Amino acid sequence: MNKNALFNLVLGAMIAVTVPVLAALGESRLDAYVSIFTLEYFVSLAVIRPRRRTRDFLAGALLAVFFLIVGFRVAEILLT
Template sequence: MNKNMLFNLVLSAMIIITVVVLGAIGETRLDVYISLFTLEYFIGLAVLRPRRRTLDFLAISLLVVFIIIVGIRVVEIILT
């Protein structure tokens, strides 16, 4: 099977499982979902290493959003 297709299948399965589990436990915060989706994307990249023809703009944008979310959480913890 093609690595890109396998990566897409594994990533979609991980995201579906995450949504089902977080929905089942009643999680409603969007930042939790985005953070877990970002981690799943990078885990998939590290394990399966699909070929990229161009710069991975999705990875860059997910990393920036993840850093912002973590920064906001750290500031909330420090200020309370």
């Protein structure tokens, strides 16, 4: 199978599994979901190594959001 298509298929499957599993576990923090999505994206990217049409802006955006989430968590711990 074309690895570009495989990447989207794997990512879609991971997202589709993550949401009901975390919801079933009673997870109510949105940042936990987004962090897991980011992790899944980068793991799939590293393993399958798909080609991209342009620079991977999505990876940059996800990484920025992830750092933001981690920053807020750290700030929360330090300030409380």
